[in-house]
Amino acid sequence: MALITLRKNLYRLSDFRMHGTLATLKSQPPTHVHKVVKDCPCSWFCSQQPEPFKVRFHHARCKKFHLENGNDLHPLRGPVFSQVSDWDRLDQNVKNQDSQRFYKRLSNLTSSEEVLSFISTMETLPDTVAAGALQRICEVEKKDGDQGLPKEILENSIFQALCFQFEQEPSELSNTSLVTALQALILLHVDPQSSLLLNLVAECQNRLKKGGLEVHNLCILGESLIRLYSPGCEILELIISQLQGEKLETFTPEDIVALYRILQACAEKVDEHQPFLNKINNFSLSIVSNLSPKLMSQMLTALVVLDQSQALPLIIKLGKYVVRHIPHFTHKELGRVLEAFIYFGHHDRFLTKALEQHVAAFHLTLDPEVVSRVMEYCSRKLILSKRILSAVAETFVCQSEKFSPSQISTLMEPFGKLNYLPPNASALFRKLENVLFTHFNYFPPKALLKLLHSCSLIECHPVNFMAKIFHPFFLQRLQGEESHLDRLSRAQLTQLFLTSILECPFYKGPKLLPKYQVKSFLTPCCSMETPMDFHLYNSVKIGLIDLLGARLYFASKVLTPYYYTIGHCSLPEGRTGKPSMLADQVSECSTLSWPTVEALRVGMMGVLSCIDV
Incomplete structure (x- = not known):
């Protein structure tokens, strides 16, 4: 795992652009180089290096300081710089922000550079906005794989300022901002021993012990700590214990699936958590219709890992709604869905029909893993779908490599x-x-x-x-x-x-x-x-018992000296020995239907003519 070691000297750039909370600090020739404030807790960010000047931030209950050329830092009295705003005025302007418009625009940004450029133009940067920006950076970076942040993002002054805000004042953050920022930084592979993560985790633990976190935040925190440490950490058990005390009716569908994922990570303790899992399985029946394709896939995967074979009603209902979303699953999600149905032995004709339509329409663009899962599903459940098999054969001929x-x-x-x-x-x-x-x-x-x-x-x-x-x-x-x-x-x-x-x-x-x-x-x-068809086999077996008198007079799957497997029968006393006459006696069996009688007559004519009776 690549770990981030963020740049320690935070404000090296001669033009550190910040509007309001991100003030423009222009380079001026210093008369001496300032020493780093020794009591500053942000050692992860700030270090001494020879620079034209050094900018120091001293946080004392959000008091702000600025650099005067060649002198010590002094508190701000009045607007020395017209663009400077105090950090403690950020949350006062949250209501003035159009949150929906902000998050909508943020979700449309496709790179970390765009996200950082966007927030640098904002007059205020509330903690919720800062956490949302970190989350979006995480989302766009994860599209290219599970890698750490590129160097140019690490050295970007706006990104460093975001991290600095979360490191210095975690106690001032809202619950949502706190756990969202922690989740994003963990996914970006920030060093677990950095003061940034240590401060955030410590604050989360403090609020958790006080019982101050809501259900959604508990779920986010649980998954984050699993990534950061391991499923066996004590704090995770405390999170699960608190979640067990909550009413499931207060959980959103996303929270329920997140809860499944947390328990999935603790699969070795499934017996201990089984009573809670039974409650979740029963409740989940009411939310299946509200699940997105992604959440359905994740829920089915968790049910497999947790071996919830007893949750058959939930699996059947998930299968019913999966049919509607077959075209909307990603390749990986569809593969996991099929893997779950193979594991639980679930299939129905509607799912088969939906797979036929999907595979026939997109067989040349499907991921090889999905194609193999579809074929494994057909093989395990003995589904002879000519549309699927023919489409897959064409795919292999065209794309065997x-x-x-x-x-x-x-x-x-x-x-x-x-x-x-x-x-x-x-x-x-x-x-x-x-x-x-x-x-x-x-x-x-x-x-x-x-x-x-x-x-x-x-x-x-x-x-x-x-x-x-x-x-x-x-x-x-x-x-x-x-x-x-x-x-x-x-x-x-x-x-x-x-x-x-x-x-x-x-x-x-x-x-x-x-x-x-x-x-x-x-x-x-x-x-x-x-x-063989089980019901037909039973019908023939009953007919032969009625015809021959006992089960011991015939056998199936007998390997002959000629290496073929056949059905074998020997005649009891009182039965005629010619195959044609024996076959005619099948019609006397009152327990068989007419189609079965005809099938048995034809079959016996073929089998008995090959063996010595």
């Missing part, structure tokens, strides 16, 4: 899992093959195995890469530091090996060693085969 190896693996998995070949399948797999040839060694072993396995499921057999993945070196990388290879990886390897035997007889490369093979594809974590 933007995707990382892990993202490519995640992107390709749904095609195999959902058994879908996009219209541009030839171009897609040609591009994929080129990427693999070029960057094979950059793919994580498990991601590469998952990718090649997905290709084989849709009969795009990766023959050119089988020799590499069956090689002992790759298998050793795949195993890593574990004592043995996990069952899922062994099952994927086995299916690829069987593919080379059954579908690619021309493959003459290395074989998979028996110790890496499995005899059954039933894995505890997931199915290696196309998932």
